[in-house]
Amino acid sequence: MSAPGDTRAPEATDGGGRSGGPPVQPSLGVLGWARFVWRQLTSMRTALFLLLLLAVAAIPGSTFPQRSIDAARTAQWISDHPTAGPILDDLGFFEVYASPWFAAIYLLLFVSLIGCVVPRTRVHWRQVRSVPPRAPRRLERLPAHREVVVDGTPEEVRERLRGALRRRRYRVHAHDDTSLSGEKGYLKETGNLVFHVALVGVLVGVAWGHLLGWRGDVIVPVGSTFANTLSRYDTFSPGPWVDPNDLDPYTLRLDRMDVAFETEDTGPGQFGQPRDFRASTTFTDGDGTERSEEIAVNHPLETGDGTVFLLGNGYAPRVTVRDAEGTVIYSDATAFLPEDNFYTSVGAVKVPGAVPEPLGFAGFFLPTGVIDDERGPHSVFPDTLDPQLALTAFEGELFPGGRPQSVYTLDTEAMEPLPGDEADQLRILLRPGETFELPGDRGSITFDGVERFAGLSIRTDPGKTLTLVAALTSLTGLVASLVVRRRRLFVRVGPADEAGRTVVAVGGLAKDDDEGMDDELAAVLTTDEGPR
Amino acid sequence: MTETTFAQLSTLSAYSAIGVLTLAMIAYAFYLARLAPARDERREQEAARRATPERELVGVGGGADQDHEADRAGAAGPTSEMPVESAGARKAAGIGWTLTLLGTVLVVAAVALRAAEVHRWPLGNMYEFALVGSMFTLLAYVGWSFRRDLRWLGVFVVVPVLVVLGTAETVWYTEASQLMPSLQSVWLAIHVTVATVAVAIFTIGAALGGLYLVQDRIEARGGTRSFMARLPSARALERLSYMTHVVAFPLWTFTVIVGAIWARQAWGAYWNWDPKEVWSFVIWVVYAAYLHARATTGWKRQNATWIALAGFVCVVLNFAVVNVYFVGQHSYSGL
Numbered sequence: 120m121s122a123p124g125d126t127r128a129p130e131a132t133d134g135g136g137r138s139g140g141p142p143v144q145p146s147l148g149v150l151g152w153a154r155f156v157w158r159q160l161t162s163m164r165t166a167l168f169l170l171l172l173l174a175v176a177a178i179p180g181s182t183f184p185q186r187s188i189d190a191a192r193t194a195q196w197i198s199d200h201p202t203a204g205p206i207l208d209d210l211g212f213f214e215v216y217a218s219p220w221f222a223a224i225y226l227l228l229f230v231s232l233i234g235c236v237v238p239r240t241r242v243h244w245r246q247v248r249s250v251p252p253r254a255p256r257r258l259e260r261l262p263a264h265r266e267v268v269v270d271g272t273p274e275e276v277r278e279r280l281r282g283a284l285r286r287r288r289y290r291v292h293a294h295d296d297t298s299l300s301g302e303k304g305y306l307k308e309t310g311n312l313v314f315h316v317a318l319v320g321v322l323v324g325v326a327w328g329h330l331l332g333w334r335g336d337v338i339v340p341v342g343s344t345f346a347n348t349l350s351r352y353d354t355f356s357p358g359p360w361v362d363p364n365d366l367d368p369y370t371l372r373l374d375r376m377d378v379a380f381e382t383e384d385t386g387p388g389q390f391g392q393p394r395d396f397r398a399s400t401t402f403t404d405g406d407g408t409e410r411s412e413e414i415a416v417n418h419p420l421e422t423g424d425g426t427v428f429l430l431g432n433g434y435a436p437r438v439t440v441r442d443a444e445g446t447v448i449y450s451d452a453t454a455f456l457p458e459d460n461f462y463t464s465v466g467a468v469k470v471p472g473a474v475p476e477p478l479g480f481a482g483f484f485l486p487t488g489v490i491d492d493e494r495g496p497h498s499v500f501p502d503t504l505d506p507q508l509a510l511t512a513f514e515g516e517l518f519p520g521g522r523p524q525s526v527y528t529l530d531t532e533a534m535e536p537l538p539g540d541e542a543d544q545l546r547i548l549l550r551p552g553e554t555f556e557l558p559g560d561r562g563s564i565t566f567d568g569v570e571r572f573a574g575l576s577i578r579t580d581p582g583k584t585l586t587l588v589a590a591l592t593s594l595t596g597l598v599a600s601l602v603v604r605r606r607r608l609f610v611r612v613g614p615a616d617e618a619g620r621t622v623v624a625v626g627g628l629a630k631d632d633d634e635g636m637d638d639e640l641a642a643v644l645t646t647d648e649g650p651r
Numbered sequence: 652m653t654e655t656t657f658a659q660l661s662t663l664s665a666y667s668a669i670g671v672l673t674l675a676m677i678a679y680a681f682y683l684a685r686l687a688p689a690r691d692e693r694r695e696q697e698a699a700r701r702a703t704p705e706r707e708l709v710g711v712g713g714g715a716d717q718d719h720e721a722d723r724a725g726a727a728g729p730t731s732e733m734p735v736e737s738a739g740a741r742k743a744a745g746i747g748w749t750l751t752l753l754g755t756v757l758v759v760a761a762v763a764l765r766a767a768e769v770h771r772w773p774l775g776n777m778y779e780f781a782l783v784g785s786m787f788t789l790l791a792y793v794g795w796s797f798r799r800d801l802r803w804l805g806v807f808v809v810v811p812v813l814v815v816l817g818t819a820e821t822v823w824y825t826e827a828s829q830l831m832p833s834l835q836s837v838w839l840a841i842h843v844t845v846a847t848v849a850v851a852i853f854t855i856g857a858a859l860g861g862l863y864l865v866q867d868r869i870e871a872r873g874g875t876r877s878f879m880a881r882l883p884s885a886r887a888l889e890r891l892s893y894m895t896h897v898v899a900f901p902l903w904t905f906t907v908i909v910g911a912i913w914a915r916q917a918w919g920a921y922w923n924w925d926p927k928e929v930w931s932f933v934i935w936v937v938y939a940a941y942l943h944a945r946a947t948t949g950w951k952r953q954n955a956t957w958i959a960l961a962g963f964v965c966v967v968l969n970f971a972v973v974n975v976y977f978v979g980q981h982s983y984s985g986l
């Protein structure tokens with residue numbers, strides 16, 4: 120922290136900045152070793168090394184898919200790389216930011232930081248309350264220096280200079296009758312300490328949010344109501360200290376979902392891009408008070424217990440399955456997950472009550488469907504210009520072994536495909552209003568129409584305010600530490616050869632190389648109150 | 652005027668800027684070529700003068716002002732080390748400066764026309780980032796030039812700007828379009844604008860850092876007659892590089908903070924380790940390491956500068972590679 124040649128406060132060098140450490144003696148002892156390791160850890164070189172290591176360690180998280188962000192892509196990557204995949208998985212490459220090695224780096228960095236900041240704060244506190252040190256005997260040895268002869272007695276000249284320094288916001292002290300010591304820019308070190316301490320605040324805020332925050336995701340088709348209880352969530356991930364049974368009772372009904380896509384711009388990558396998503400909802404709080412709320416991207420809804428974000432949308436085709444007698448055995452708006460920008464969506468319809476055996480349908484919903492030999496069924500525009508449902512049918516055991524499975528896929532391990540006419544497998548293509556008779560008295564399936572759904576994510580992060588305040592504090596400290604200049608300025612006066620004139624020597628010492636120190640000396644000498 | 656007219660005018664303006672800046676580049680290169688590399692003689696004189704200042708100054712007696720001027724000229728700033736200018740060199744620099752001003756005006760016009768065309772803040776895709784980034788780089792250079800003589804730096808700023816502008820028009824060009832929903836936010840204007848300003852200043856800082864490393868090598872070898880002798884000393888270059896980084900780093904810090912605020916609004920979490928966020932973090936940490944390295948006793952300035960250049964490599968990767976090839980929520984390059 121001290122520039123070479125910085126004579127002030129030698130005790131303020133960072134804890135072991137000159138990191139030669141003590142000479143290693145055979146009998147260092149446990150305490151000695153501990154002290155040695157601590158000195159190394161809290162040295163600026165180590166901090167620098169850890170910072171660079173942190174940067175390098177963060178990179179794999181952007182090149183490998185991360186499980187917490189996209190579990191499906193991660194699983195795909197691992198199965199595509201049967202040798203490297205499992206090894207990298209064991210090493211934590213798919214969960215970089217939760218991996219022990221990443222944590223080790225930043226925790227060491229912060230231990231080092233605290234070990235660095237505490238003694239520095241003590242030193243700084245002492246310096247702030249003390250007077251500037253005595254002027255060196257030979258001012259011409261200082262990096263910036265000049266000498267002039269002016270009118271006036273040494274006492275007069277010194278008093279004028281004292282005023283000049285004060286006006287330039289120096290703290291001034293006279294250790295003897297012929298010199299002055301001035302210092303300013305204490306704010307630089309204060310800013311630096313605030314910056315580093317506030318970084319700790321950011322870390323605490325992040326950790327707090329991690330421990331006490333939670334998020335849950337749920338898909339709500341238009342017309343449905345979501346009730347804020349644990350069982351209603353499709354996925355729920357609580358922080359370790361969260362009681363998931365203690366959620367505020369409220370309900371949210373999705374009244375309408377408005378979606379706009381780009382239709383005018385046909386340039387590559389633009390046509391069909393989403394332009395606007397808007398969910399009109401009715402929010403009912405625990406007391407039964409209703410109010411209308413609009414949720415849009417960039418416009419979440421604050422509920423008091425979690426914030427509701429609109430993060431996704433898609434289609435839920437309404438499908439009805441009847442048995443041979445025409446009795447309805449399944450009727451629901453079933454969400455299909457969009458897979459590409461044009462909302463080619465995959466999903467499954469599971470009918471456990473079918474006879475003679477449970478039925479399962481799996482396939483695609485296409486808002487604007489095209490089926491070609493090369494790409495199979497796919498959508499060419501995200502809005503419902505020509506909605507189609509392309510399904511294959513299976514019968515057999517829907518939930519083999521009672522294993523949990525995704526609602527969007529069919530586990531066909533214990534199922535047989537229904538046979539088709541020419542093709543080996545039955546293929547069903549339905550447009551809204553159409554019904555398909557299943558072969559062999561198995562009943563029928565009808566595509567009644569399609570609803571939109573909203574993908575809502577409800578989250579709390581109690582640490583976010585602390586994180587933000589700490590980050591902004593840190594920024595303020597940083598700016599202060601980078602902008603403010605710490606300067607020491609010394610003055611010596613003495614009688615000149617001619618009577619009534621005085622030799623003034625001024626010398627300046629700045630932290631770091633400070634281009635402006637020469638100007639500063641000149642300015643002090645030429646202020647109104649300075650020597651004439 | 653219709654939007655198509657705006658679009659055509661914007662592109663026309665950008666292409667004109669490329670033409671004008673190419674001429675500026677030539678003029679600045681000519682300027683450097685015509686400078687007499689007389690720095691060393693100058694330096695010797697200066698050293699001689701500085702060896703005996705006390706006596707002179709004391710002799711001056713009354714006039715502190717006078718010696719103020721004299722000493723100012725001798726201060727270890729880059730100005731004092733500038734080589735002798737021939738009339739031709741001065742003329743070339745004047746032409747380079749005028750053309751740079753004109754080029755800057757044209758780029759500003761291209762940005763303004765693009766904004767008029769798309770009816771929004773023109774920072775929605777890679778083409779627009781590149782255009783606005785070039786604008787801020789030029790503005791930073793022009794603005795700084797009003798405070799100190801930076802004619803020697805002209806060619807090193809104009810060349811990267813030309814590379815970016817040229818790539819923008821030929822590779823990244825994107826038709827005007829509306830923004831995807833997550834980008835429709837006031838935070839966009841703040842976040843992306845400050846990010847672009849920071850990147851512009853980092854660019855100048857990297858140019859200075861690179862020049863410093865070359866200059867340092869040459870000075871260490873005692874080389875004097877090289878082209879580089881026409882530039883400021885290694886020490887002065889290093890200090891200028893540091894100054895630009897000191898401006899850019901807090902701006903980048905601010906960018907990251909505002910990005911987090913916006914990410915919460917748009918995606919529900921202020922930090923998601925999306926590839927773009929990862930790289931913003933990496934950039935921040937690397938530049939923090941640079942500032943650290945520079946302040947660490949016993950660390951060479953050269954090594955610190957290498958860290959800064961590594962930071963700039965990350966900035967370039969973040970823009971040119973992460974935008975286009977990495978899957979993430981920030982995938983809105985428009986390509």
Ligand code: HEM
Binds near residue numbers: 161233939940
């Ligand atoms: C989270 C980790 C850290 C980050 C991001 C960080 C970042 C920074 C930055 C950006 C600066 C430049 C600001 C300035 O010059 O005032 C700085 C300065 C400094 N840092 Fe850190 N730092 C970290 C950890 C540490 C640690 C562990 C130490 C102690 C070993 C340390 C000691 C210092 C010192 C002494 C300075 C002042 C340099 C000077 O006097 O100019 N920092 N730090």
